[in-house]
Amino acid sequence: MRQAERGWVSRDESYGRRRAHATSTTGPPRVANKCSAQPTKPNSPRPNLSSLPCQSAPSARPYIRPPIPMGAAEEQHPPAPAPAAVEESKRTLVFTYGTLKRGFSNHGLLQDLARAGDAAFVAAAATADPLPLVCGPYRVPFLLNLPGEHGCQRVRGELYSVTARGLARLDELEGVSRAHYERLPVSVVVDGEEGTVEEVVAYYAHRGYAAEMWARSGRRGHAEYSPAVAAGYVRRVDRPQHLTFLDQIRVFVSSQS
Numbered sequence: 571m572r573q574a575e576r577g578w579v580s581r582d583e584s585y586g587r588r589r590a591h592a593t594s595t596t597g598p599p600r601v602a603n604k605c606s607a608q609p610t611k612p613n614s615p616r617p618n619l620s621s622l623p624c625q626s627a628p629s630a631r632p633y634i635r636p637p638i639p640m641g642a643a644e645e646q647h648p649p650a651p652a653p654a655a656v657e658e659s660k661r662t663l664v665f666t667y668g669t670l671k672r673g674f675s676n677h678g679l680l681q682d683l684a685r686a687g688d689a690a691f692v693a694a695a696a697t698a699d700p701l702p703l704v705c706g707p708y709r710v711p712f713l714l715n716l717p718g719e720h721g722c723q724r725v726r727g728e729l730y731s732v733t734a735r736g737l738a739r740l741d742e743l744e745g746v747s748r749a750h751y752e753r754l755p756v757s758v759v760v761d762g763e764e765g766t767v768e769e770v771v772a773y774y775a776h777r778g779y780a781a782e783m784w785a786r787s788g789r790r791g792h793a794e795y796s797p798a799v800a801a802g803y804v805r806r807v808d809r810p811q812h813l814t815f816l817d818q819i820r821v822f823v824s825s826q827s
Contacts, residue, residue, distance in 0.1 A: 662737050663770035665695060665758050667703060667727035668711030668795045670740075675805055679743055680730060688736030692729040698757035698767050701725050703795065704787035707822040708804035711795045712775035714784050715754060722791035729760065729770065744773045750815050752776050779816075782823040 669676040683689035702714040702722040713725060732740065744751040751773040758768050775783055792799050809818065 661731045661733055663692065663768065664730050664732050664737070664740065665697070665727050665756055665770050665772040666730060667713050667725050667772065669800075669803075671728050671795070673797070674795075674800065675803065676743065679739065683732065683736040683739060686736075688733040688739075690731045692731050692760075694726070694761045695729045695758040695768070696724045696726045696761070698759050699724070700791075701756075702784055702787075702789075702791040703793070704783060704791055705795075705799065706775075706783055706786075707818045708809055709800055709802045711800070712780075712783055713772060714780045714791075715774040715777065716780060716784055719784065719789065719791075721789045723793040725792075726794040727758075727772075729758065729768075740773070745815060746773075748815070749776045749778055779819050779823060783819070786823045786825075 666680075668674065670680055671677060680689050684691075699717055700719075700722045701724075702716050702719055703725045704712050704714065706712050716722075741747070741753065744753070746753055752775075753771050754774050755769060756772040756774075758770055759766065760768060774780070813821070
């Protein structure tokens, strides 16, 4: 009774008041940081904070630019033409002087090539220098690669532009691989362009019999393989089939004129 009058309180009651006051003024209880040390018991040694595990936000991965494929820059430019296309665009000027000319028996081949886009007529022309033009067996024409011979003249003919494919067809007709004729350079002058010399090719008589053919013809040549000169011409299908072309030439050069 005396204690109550003096305002005294017990030790337990005083502690409870202080605890209630602390709770009401400081707000909700603090949450321990995940990275902080766990509470320790009194008189226990303080833990080493550097050795405790600490969870941190994952670091962002650096941006890596994807590699540019090799050759990507070149794809912006037009591709180079294929070898076959380049070869096809290349043309050869061929001087024809005999049966390949218009109006003669083998001109049909050039017409076929022209329809396929493998040949085109360019102009009439003549050799820049005199060359022997003679007729062999069955009035077959031969241009001889014997420049400087007396008794010959500048030879007239026709000029054609031919693709590689067309040239192969002409080589087959002229028997280049069989030593019938040989394709060699020749200088020509296009009609109406006197003074301008063009370097083209022509099918000459093969060198293996050219000199004998010249001698057999009496060393006299023609200026043009005209219808009059070609009179008596015999087509291949109408010649003796048991003799090759070279056999026919041997028979011709060994006979008397």
